[in-house]
Amino acid sequence: MRVRMAPSPTGSFHLGSARTALYNYLFARKTGGKFVLRIEDTDQKRFVEGAEREIIDSLDWLGISPDEGPHLKGDFGPYRQTDRMKIYREHAEILLNSAHAFVCFCSPERLSQVREQQQKRKEKPRYDGLCRDLGSDEVAQRKENGERHVVRFKMPEDGSTSALDHLRGEIVTENRYLDDYVLLKSDGMPTYHLAATVDDHLMKITHVFRGAEWLATFPLHVQIIRAFGWDEPIWAHLSVFLKPSGKGKMSKREAAEAIKDGHSIFIKDMGDLGYTPEGVLNWIALMGWGVAEDDVMSLDQMVERFDIDNLTPSPAGINFAKLDHFNGTHIRLLSPEELATRIKPIYIQAGYSVDDSTLMAIIPLIRERLVTLDDCLAFGGFFFKEKVDPVPEELIAKKMDAAGSAEIARKILTILETLPEITHASAEEPLRALVEELSLKPNQVFGILRVAITGQKVSPPLFESMEIIGREKVLERVRNAIGILGNI
RNA sequence: GCCCGGGUAGACGAACUAGGUAAAGUCGCCAGACUUUCAAUCUGGUAUAUGCGGGUUCGAUUCCCGUCCCGGGUACCA
Numbered sequence: 183m184r185v186r187m188a189p190s191p192t193g194s195f196h197l198g199s200a201r202t203a204l205y206n207y208l209f210a211r212k213t214g215g216k217f218v219l220r221i222e223d224t225d226q227k228r229f230v231e232g233a234e235r236e237i238i239d240s241l242d243w244l245g246i247s248p249d250e251g252p253h254l255k256g257d258f259g260p261y262r263q264t265d266r267m268k269i270y271r272e273h274a275e276i277l278l279n280s281a282h283a284f285v286c287f288c289s290p291e292r293l294s295q296v297r298e299q300q301q302k303r304k305e306k307p308r309y310d311g312l313c314r315d316l317g318s319d320e321v322a323q324r325k326e327n328g329e330r331h332v333v334r335f336k337m338p339e340d341g342s343t344s345a346l347d348h349l350r351g352e353i354v355t356e357n358r359y360l361d362d363y364v365l366l367k368s369d370g371m372p373t374y375h376l377a378a379t380v381d382d383h384l385m386k387i388t389h390v391f392r393g394a395e396w397l398a399t400f401p402l403h404v405q406i407i408r409a410f411g412w413d414e415p416i417w418a419h420l421s422v423f424l425k426p427s428g429k430g431k432m433s434k435r436e437a438a439e440a441i442k443d444g445h446s447i448f449i450k451d452m453g454d455l456g457y458t459p460e461g462v463l464n465w466i467a468l469m470g471w472g473v474a475e476d477d478v479m480s481l482d483q484m485v486e487r488f489d490i491d492n493l494t495p496s497p498a499g500i501n502f503a504k505l506d507h508f509n510g511t512h513i514r515l516l517s518p519e520e521l522a523t524r525i526k527p528i529y530i531q532a533g534y535s536v537d538d539s540t541l542m543a544i545i546p547l548i549r550e551r552l553v554t555l556d557d558c559l560a561f562g563g564f565f566f567k568e569k570v571d572p573v574p575e576e577l578i579a580k581k582m583d584a585a586g587s588a589e590i591a592r593k594i595l596t597i598l599e600t601l602p603e604i605t606h607a608s609a610e611e612p613l614r615a616l617v618e619e620l621s622l623k624p625n626q627v628f629g630i631l632r633v634a635i636t637g638q639k640v641s642p643p644l645f646e647s648m649e650i651i652g653r654e655k656v657l658e659r660v661r662n663a664i665g666i667l668g669n670i
Numbered sequence: 671g672c673c674c675g676g677g678u679a680g681a682c683g684a685a686c687u688a689g690g691u692a693a694a695g696u697c698g699c700c701a702g703a704c705u706u707u708c709a710a711u712c713u714g715g716u717a718u719a720u721g722c723g724g725g726u727u728c729g730a731u732u733c734c735c736g737u738c739c740c741g742g743g744u745a746c747c748a
Contacts, residue, residue, distance in 0.1 A: 367746040398743035550710040628706045640708045
């Protein structure tokens with residue numbers, strides 16, 4: 183089995199493309215086949231520099247790299263369509279010779295005029311067939327004269343085209359609704375329709391999983407393949423992604439705004455936002471794939487369970503809450519060592535100097551609190567700081583004033599100073615005794631201490647944290663807090 | 671306008687493509703347990719709905735007709 187992902191380098195690699203790639207990858211692995219990356223760069227106007235690099239990088243980041251592609255070896259190259267121009271011209275020639283295509287000299291101006299008139303008459307705009315039956319002599323002559331021309335597919339005028347989509351079944355379209363689509367543009371470049379069908383055949387693609395936006399020209403592609411007399415691949419048109427509400431597609435503006443909430447539909451942003459490849463993969467896998475149970479899956483598990491019969495044709499709303507869920511779940515599935523190597527760069531980038539033993543020590547304290555990897559800053563940044571800067575007001579316990587809180591802090595200090603070592607085991611008992619003695623809520627006493635030690639109201643468990651921070655710094659931070667409370 | 675898809679709780683999706691009890695499971699949300707904050711974990715709850723209206727049928731998410739909504743196409747873009 184051979185499958186392919188054929189993006190055009192015209193913009194950022196997004197969720198939809200990623201899922202198409204994933205399904206292709208899963209199918210290839212499942213069947214022991216090959217996953218091919220082909221760059222469809224025939225549209226020079228929309229070409230974006232660096233987009234191909236981003237596609238490859240995104241695939242690598244996700245861990246679903248292709249087996250063949252422009253950056254890899256392979257027996258079916260070249261894998262970039264602009265490097266295959268000769269092939270397309272030859273194949274256009276074949277269709278011309280078999281009368282499945284014709285040369286068309288109509289100017290864009292004439293075509294838009296025709297369209298206008300058709301629309302005025304409430305007809306469907308389509309090519310009016312002026313050049314459909316030009317004699318070969320005339321064609322040769324006009325070409326000789328240097329007239330600009332394209333090659334169009336000669337769509338049968340009668341009958342209908344039946345195409346089989348694996349997810350939807352038979353899709354029947356009457357040929358009179360189909361157009362004489364352009365195959366070769368006047369600049370010599372092929373259109374998608376020619377290039378993709380030719381390449382899929384030459385690259386021996388057996389299954390085409392592509393976006394549902396191709397459904398409209400699906401009959402055309404089937405027609406082209408039949409005109410060549412080739413075997414068809416199995417087709418599956420994957421549903422589109424909708425905005426979170428499930429109503430309508432996400433606009434460019436909405437996509438840009440998602441970033442402000444820490445979300446993105448672009449794979450290149452995922453790492454920076456603290457998402458893991460495992461989480462993202464699991465998330466997109468389940469948009470359009472009905473998995474009955476145990477839906478937390480590793481890539482290997484997905485390969486094992488993937489089945490194109492379980493794919494759904496209906497559109498799926500993008501649900502970022504679910505991404506958070508899968509991300510957190512996969513973070514907790516990581517080994518402590520693996521998690522450490524992933525968050526270490528985040529601390530370093532934030533300017534902390536990180537020693538590995540402290541890092542390993544805090545992993546058990548923060549791992550189940552992380553939704554995204556960069557949450558490690560919020561939950562564990564204070565471990566690596568020389569000193570913390572509590573917000574004065576936050577040091578004041580509930581239902582108490584600054585003086586009262588300072589008083590408690592002093593009592594805490596006294597207790598901690600008597601301890602030769604501050605550990606979970608040694609500190610908990612005396613501090614709880616203090617809570618009893620003052621008849622306060624644990625929350626009040628520990629709250630003061632928490633803010634003093636960590637500089638924040640929400641943190642990993644207190645006693646374990648103090649143990650890691652060490653006696654010296656703990657005492658210093660408590661004294662500092664007492665000072666702050668005294669100045670309020 | 672026309673053509674082609676899609677429409678099951680707030681979201682994803684089950685109910686195997688011969689019409690036979692519709693909503694399993696996941697996320698979210700709410701509550702409880704645990705508790706030192708936040709989580710994690712466990713338990714319970716939440717949502718009466720097959721877009722809508724007809725028809726065929728003993729019986730319709732499934733078949734037929736009409737209609738609405740969403741998406742794609744209607745390009746020398748992919």
